[in-house]
Amino acid sequence: MNRPSDRSDVRDRIDISDEQLLEALTGGGDERTELDPITGHNRYFINPANGLDVFNRGSCTAGMLNGRSRVVAREFLGRYDTLNYASLVEEQSFRLKNLLSSAHNDPFDVFFGPSGTDLAYLPTLFQRLLHPDRPIIQVMSCPEELGSGSRDVAAAKLFGRKNQFGRPLDQGAPIDPTASEPTVVELDARDADGNILDRRGQIVRLIEDNPTAAIIGSLVFGSKSGIKDDLDVIEDHGDHVMWVVDLCQLRVDPALLHDLLDRGAMVMLTGSKFFQTPPFCGALLVPRQLTERLRTADDTNGASVAPFGQIFSAHDVPWALDNVRQHLPDEENRGLRLRWQIALDEMESYASWPFHVSNALIADWKTELLRIVDEHPNFRLMPDQRKTNDSIISTQVLADGRELSHEELRTLYRDVVTGEHEGLSDGARRVFFGQPVRYGDRSFIRFAIGAPTVRWMLHRGSLFLDDDKRLIEIVAEYAERFR
Structure with missing residues (x-):
């Protein structure tokens, strides 16, 4: 999920309703921020105000409020009308x-x-x-x-x-x-x-x-x-x-x-x-x-x-x-x-950790997850992984040895992100990852670690990849439906 943070246990005393919070979060953008009136999701199949039960490995512009950011948002909206x-x-x-x-x-x-x-x-x-x-x-x-x-x-x-x-x-x-x-x-x-x-x-x-x-x-x-x-x-x-x-x-x-x-x-x-x-x-x-x-x-x-x-x-x-x-x-x-x-x-919370420390953890995460993905029969890593940022892993998805097409990956992405799943820690029931990217006639997905998770692991003092492994298994299970 977006992972526990140092403000997730602060009791919210700001009189801002969930409707007001969502209206503010989705306002002032373009049609990409709009929510479908039936599903309550935006074009990334998520609700930006509802990320407390999500294990997040997304790399695109589709963040959701976690425990800390929810408090920050409510505090800010509570005093917004007093600000110049x-x-x-x-x-x-x-x-x-x-x-x-x-x-x-x-x-x-x-x-x-x-x-x-x-x-x-x-x-x-x-x-x-x-x-x-x-x-x-x-x-x-x-x-x-x-x-x-x-x-x-x-x-x-x-x-x-x-x-x-x-x-x-x-x-x-x-x-x-x-x-x-x-x-x-x-x-x-x-x-x-x-x-x-x-x-x-x-x-x-x-x-x-x-x-x-x-x-x-x-x-x-x-x-x-x-x-x-x-x-x-x-x-x-x-x-x-x-x-x-x-x-x-x-x-x-x-x-x-x-x-x-x-x-x-x-x-x-x-x-x-x-x-x-x-x-x-x-x-x-x-x-x-x-x-x-x-x-x-x-x-x-x-x-x-x-x-x-x-x-x-x-x-x-x-x-x-x-x-x-x-x-x-x-x-x-x-x-x-x-x-x-x-x-x-x-950003300010992340910067409180020395960058060489956070970068080392990200590099360790990539090394370990690359090994796991590379050994799994439902994935084929994209070339030149070492030429890309350590916090993103890009991979094709296979079903019975066959590459899934871009349209198949779009369907897989939608079904996985909108579904509920078992086997995740800390009460998470949903997952999120980087949506498919087309190149030519082919396509790949991405697993990306974000700043809140890096901070959580740094506070923890070690890597924690149990949920990453479960996410990979979930994607593989859905991929097999395309046999």
Whole structure:
């Protein structure tokens, strides 16, 4: 399950009903946060307010409240109406900077967004502000292992049916019909056999061949299966080239984050993957030198910025960028602030352990679980496990030696996640794991350890894999139904 935590036994005295809590958790996002009125589940087949009886090995944006985060959520909602929204945003930005800053790295600024997918619009906005007369080329690494709306966002199209303010959007339409759409170049993550590809040479050649374009190099470090791009490609190719690294899984040491920011790259992160906050809450870290360039960009009539008011609020943008904020709606988002409050609490709790200690436990977990999965007849590990993050294991699922297809895995995932199961510890009756990822005509699932479980095992003083083993057996039992 999300595992016991140091606040799970705090008695809740805040007068917030379950209905109010759920409304706030699912508000201020897009249709992905909506619950089916019949099942009470979102698109990941879970209810974000109901995770106390779930053994969680998910790697996607589908966190649920555990004992600790439930208390944090109720306390926050109980005092929300007394807070100044602008000050709250500043406070959360400060907490995030305090967690992620180093005495040695240059300052950075925080842009918020309702999801990691929404954050990916910002580099396009920045290039339109800084280079309004240049065509934009968006280099998109590992597209098949990013969020479902990533391709639309890369092309500056509206990926969802509604925005964070609850207003409808024309899904698939250009965010600004008067502007030229970016040219999107996709670089696959894996070959047909599942081997991880090297994309560095392709990116460098594309930059060299397009000296007059405004280029966005969108890299990923920690994709759905934990792929780590070769970040050595990030170099100074001139101010027309902008780098943004997707660290949304946030399964990294702060040292890497500091290095990326110092090299001038923007960093995307969320609190709803490794830290298992209910979806969605995103933040883009922008090096201060880039913020200063944006601050002096001329957009007097709002031609570049105003169309992005369909996606962002003025409160999502740092105070220093008044030239940007003035063209965005002055909208508040209680759900986003609630989810970030939960995420920051978990991040701060996790950071109380030295990273080399938590990383060692994660590595031990992966080593042991890799052995178990590799020896099981219903699983075939994906290639290049050591090239991916230690906290994620990716595997195909077999029935009588045959690979299950993507559609079969989707059915298996739904049936396992929505079912109740015996043999789990501490009263858990349900399980959760990483939903299937398609590559070509094939597919795999993921088992991923999250921050709350790592903290629980550290407090315990040792690994505990009994429930991991039971999860593997449950998936295998369901796989055999496809014989």
